[in-house]
Amino acid sequence: MKNPLTAQHRQMNEQFEAIVAQISQVMLGKESQVRLALTCLFAEGHLLIEDLPGIGKTTLAKVLAKCLGLEFQRLQFTSDMLPGDILGVSIFDQKTGLFHFHRGPVFTQVLLADEINRTTPKTQSALLEAMEEGQVSFEGKTRRLEPPFFVIATQNPLEYAGTFPLPESQLDRFLMRIEIGYPSRAAEKQILKGQGTQDALETIEANMNKDDVRAIQKKIKNVHTSDTFVDYVREILYFTRTSDHFHVGLSPRAGLAMIRAACSWAWLHGRDYALPEDLQQILPWVAGHRLRSGQDRTEIGRNRLMEILAEIPVPL
Known part of the structure; x- marks a missing residue:
């Protein structure tokens, strides 16, 4: 079976x-x-x-x-x-004397x-x-x-x-x-x-x-994440907070985002468990817009970002 x-x-x-x-x-x-x-x-x-x-x-x-x-x-x-163009507006109905909410595109x-x-x-x-x-x-x-x-x-x-x-x-x-x-x-x-x-x-x-x-x-x-995998995420977060390469480090929300994206990548490629390799595949796309250079606060190019993050060892 x-x-x-x-x-x-x-x-x-x-x-x-x-x-x-x-x-x-x-x-x-x-x-x-x-x-x-x-x-x-x-x-x-x-x-x-x-x-x-x-x-x-x-x-x-x-x-x-x-x-x-x-x-x-x-x-x-x-x-x-205006915000109402996204969320919607309330319009007064003269017949009922009430306001009715008209939903916006959101x-x-x-x-x-x-x-x-x-x-x-x-x-x-x-x-x-x-x-x-x-x-x-x-x-x-x-x-x-x-x-x-x-x-x-x-x-x-x-x-x-x-x-x-x-x-x-x-x-x-x-x-x-x-x-x-x-x-x-x-x-x-x-x-x-x-x-x-x-x-x-x-x-x-x-x-x-x-x-x-x-x-x-x-x-x-429900994709499984091992302690080793979570430790790797934690090391990445800690590295960005302590390294001179970055102006401000990644937040816990960014760490959760990395885990969600890695789990999605793993599942869509046929596994019910996430590996450090999954995290490496999605990392520049999840972290890139959240990090700025520690020197001039400009964005860090994707290739340079991966070179920097490659310094972080994968926990065994």
């Missing part, structure tokens, strides 16, 4: 690989970014995509939601946007916060409670957001005109930050010939539904 856990993992791995292949039909040559985005979603985190305009940030959000069968809303952030399953850094920090912060607690408080009432709730925010580099830096508290709400990057020469040729574009997006069919996504998220919470 087959081990049911092994069979379950095999089925999950096949389903995951099918989703990666399907999304990669649209996101040509970006398989690693697709895997990271799915890892983030199944870890119940939120994803920040920072890159140049026209690279495919919005396309990734659309195809991911469609492939997973989740409700999708896109919100274009602008400099004059009441969805996948919210694309497009160019989030083009609006003011006050409006950006309207997402804080929703991202952290899965609820919205408005005019004295708390309204729950239906899980799964996943924010994919895109932002342009800060040197672009009309951008506002995300507050540290907002950045910390994102489990991972990734870049899409320019396509390869071969992939770009396909794109220029009309492949991997809107037509390909129209052919995508849902491989899952919200119940399937929730089931996977619950299973990932």
Whole structure:
């Protein structure tokens, strides 16, 4: 008799690989970014995509939601946007003499916060409670957001005109930050010939539904983490707090984020236990936006960050 856990993992791995292949039909040559985005979603985190305009940030959000069968809303952030444009508004009904709350775009399953850094920090912060607690408080009432709730925010580099830096508290709400990057020469040729574009997006069919996504998220919470694995996470946190390389070290919340992402990566690749190798795979994407250089407080490049963190020995 087959081990049911092994069979379950095999089925999950096949389903995951099918989703990666399907999304990669649209996101040509970006398989690693697709895997990271799915890892983030199944870890119940939120994803920040920072890159140049026209690279495919919005396309990734659309195809991911469609492939997973989740409700999708896109919100274009602008400099004059107000918190009510995200959360919703109360409108007076003259017939009943009562105010009725009209839900904003945040009441969805996948919210694309497009160019989030083009609006003011006050409006950006309207997402804080929703991202952290899965609820919205408005005019004295708390309204729950239906899980799964996943924010994919895109932002342009800060040197672009009309951008506002995300507050540290907002950045910390994102489990991972990734870049899409320019396509390869071969992939770009396909794109220029009309492949991997809107037509390909129209052919995508849902491989899952919200119940399937929730089931996977619950299973990932039960992925085993050994004492050795947790010790490794603790050593990374301690190193960033005591090293001159960094202005401010990682918080306990960052440590929990690393564990969640590593467990998600492990499960989606066929294991119900996390290894230090899983942590190393996701580490730059989880830690990079939370750390600044100890010399000039600027961001540390991903390659340099990994060189620094490679100094930390893996506990035996």
